[in-house]
Amino acid sequence: MALLPILRFPDPRLNTVAKPVAQVDERIRRLVDDLIETMYDHDGVGLAATQVDVHERVIVMDTSDGRDQPRVLINPEIVARSVEMQVGDEGCLSVPTIYDRVERHARVTVRALDRQGQVCEFEAEGLTAVCVQHEMDHLIGRVFVEYLSPLKRDRIKSKMLKKTRDEQGRGR
Numbered sequence: 001m002a003l004l005p006i007l008r009f010p011d012p013r014l015n016t017v018a019k020p021v022a023q024v025d026e027r028i029r030r031l032v033d034d035l036i037e038t039m040y041d042h043d044g045v046g047l048a049a050t051q052v053d054v055h056e057r058v059i060v061m062d063t064s065d066g067r068d069q070p071r072v073l074i075n076p077e078i079v080a081r082s083v084e085m086q087v088g089d090e091g092c093l094s095v096p097t098i099y100d101r102v103e104r105h106a107r108v109t110v111r112a113l114d115r116q117g118q119v120c121e122f123e124a125e126g127l128t129a130v131c132v133q134h135e136m137d138h139l140i141g142r143v144f145v146e147y148l149s150p151l152k153r154d155r156i157k158s159k160m161l162k163k164t165r166d167e168q169g170r171g172r
């Protein structure tokens with residue numbers, strides 16, 4: 001397993017639309033394992049392949065309290081969504097230190113392939129529902145800050161560019 005570098009907003013590669021996975025093979029399982037390791041290393045609850053510059057429809061997440069129940073979603077689809085919406089604070093490993101409120105469907109039913117290539121379907125609510133919708137947005141090239149006002153988004157963009165410059169200045 002390996003830790004993968006995470007793209008940072010506003011890197012334009014984050015706007016790439018991911019392709020469906022043709023076959024869940026060893027290459028995909030290696031990607032899944034690396035994504036899981038990288039997500040845990042950064043204390044994230046979810047990570048999409050897009051964020052590590054791999055543009056295939058793969059997501060990993062873990063919203064369990066014990067951080068010991070990784071979930072793998074390959075070629076995920078939302079097959080049902082609640083009319084009811086909820087607003088919650090979101091963050092993203094590609095937009096470190098930024099948290100803001102986003103409105104999402106309160107419940108979604110998701111169908112995907114797991115690490116073995118088996119079809120699984122489940123209903124998500126609460127944090128898991130937020131996480132699924134957030135990560136699936138990454139797969140269509142959308143970062144959560146795009147739901148915020150243009151003013152906020154520009155401010156975040158400047159902050160991230162400065163943060164990246166400062167880190168490079170320190171030789172990172």
Ligand code: NI
Pocket residue numbers: 091092093094134135138
């Ligand atoms: Ni994210």
